Amino acid sequence: MVLCALRQQVPRCSSHCRTWARLLQRQRSSCVYSSIHGFNQDEIKEKLQAFHGGSIDLLKQDSGIAVLTINNPSRMNAFSGSMMIDLEERVSQLENWPEGKGLIVQGAAETFCSGSDLNAVRAISNQQDGMKMCMFMQNALTRLLRLPLISVALVEGRALGGGAELTTACDFRLMEAGSVIQFVHKHMGLVPGWGGAGRLVHLVGSQNALKLLGGAVKVDPELGVNIGLVDGVLEGHQKTEGAAPLLQQAENWLSRYTKGPAPVIQAVKKVVLSGRELPLPEALRTEKDIFGTVWGAPANLEALASKSKHK
Numbered sequence: 001m002v003l004c005a006l007r008q009q010v011p012r013c014s015s016h017c018r019t020w021a022r023l024l025q026r027q028r029s030s031c032v033y034s035s036i037h038g039f040n041q042d043e044i045k046e047k048l049q050a051f052h053g054g055s056i057d058l059l060k061q062d063s064g065i066a067v068l069t070i071n072n073p074s075r076m077n078a079f080s081g082s083m084m085i086d087l088e089e090r091v092s093q094l095e096n097w098p099e100g101k102g103l104i105v106q107g108a109a110e111t112f113c114s115g116s117d118l119n120a121v122r123a124i125s126n127q128q129d130g131m132k133m134c135m136f137m138q139n140a141l142t143r144l145l146r147l148p149l150i151s152v153a154l155v156e157g158r159a160l161g162g163g164a165e166l167t168t169a170c171d172f173r174l175m176e177a178g179s180v181i182q183f184v185h186k187h188m189g190l191v192p193g194w195g196g197a198g199r200l201v202h203l204v205g206s207q208n209a210l211k212l213l214g215g216a217v218k219v220d221p222e223l224g225v226n227i228g229l230v231d232g233v234l235e236g237h238q239k240t241e242g243a244a245p246l247l248q249q250a251e252n253w254l255s256r257y258t259k260g261p262a263p264v265i266q267a268v269k270k271v272v273l274s275g276r277e278l279p280l281p282e283a284l285r286t287e288k289d290i291f292g293t294v295w296g297a298p299a300n301l302e303a304l305a306s307k308s309k310h311k
């Protein structure tokens, strides 16, 4: 219906213009929850703001690869309330980055993230606030996964609870030798609430997801690779002499997918995203729209002019 309204506003617009209106509309509907689900973002933000500490830091690099750092070392990078708000703001900044191609999500001080800050969790342990926090984080992490950037979680040390869920909101996961991903929710009398269960099933299948959640299994790099959760293992730079710093290793790993012009890399991510999330007929129509943005565009014309061969 909103799309119809958009079309009515631009009746004489070219088909290219309509394509963009549709893409824009899709980007806006990136959230899972809005007011029609009884979700009031400002209300929960006000509540979360009371639990401060730590930060989510964003570094956009000229290479088109950004680094998002979960930074709360005194609590093993647990998410305070203000960090949840930070995350949402950083995602907004990344949604508006035309030069962007890739994203690395890492933790500060040699560990990934130990989930929600338990001090905040204790303070908002009532049902209503828990639901609001859950909807806020599902929205933020869904938008993170839907960014038109190829994203990778760089897991060093531990990714526990919400930290494990965060890894599933990236396209890829890299683990340092000796690191652990663990959905500890069962031990906390919980199940994932940041969308981690749904995404985990997509990544490893329902049998493996049931084992990981039901057993709160410690996933080491070997198990992670075997079940398809983990896409690469990095050498521990402190234990292996001569190994490059982890972030450098992750950038090298990602660069094979981010080589090329930003509009093309973003289009690659968008077609995969639509195939991953939409029913086939709609995915095909979206693919056509995205194809329309690269066909005849500078990178395409340049490649045609260079008569390149793919040997």
Ligand SMILES: CC[C@@H](C(=O)O)C(=O)SCCNC(=O)CCNC(=O)[C@H](O)C(C)(C)COP(=O)(O)OP(=O)(O)OC[C@H]1O[C@@H](n2cnc3c(N)ncnc32)[C@H](O)[C@@H]1OP(=O)(O)O
Pocket: 074, 075, 076, 078, 114, 115, 116, 117, 118, 119, 121, 158, 160, 161, 162, 163, 165, 184, 185, 188, 190, 191, 192, 193, 194
């Ligand atoms: C909805 C909830 C769910 C979700 O969001 O999906 C969650 O995420 S719930 C949180 C799940 N995480 C945990 O339960 C982690 C609990 N912590 C630990 O198991 C351990 O602290 C550790 C992460 C394995 C690290 O152990 P160790 O190396 O021995 O260090 P310390 O235990 O001394 O930790 C250092 C320091 O950090 C504090 N810390 C760690 N995690 C959290 C956390 N999630 N929230 C708040 N604080 C945390 C820990 O208390 C220590 O602080 P001090 O005691 O002040 O030194």
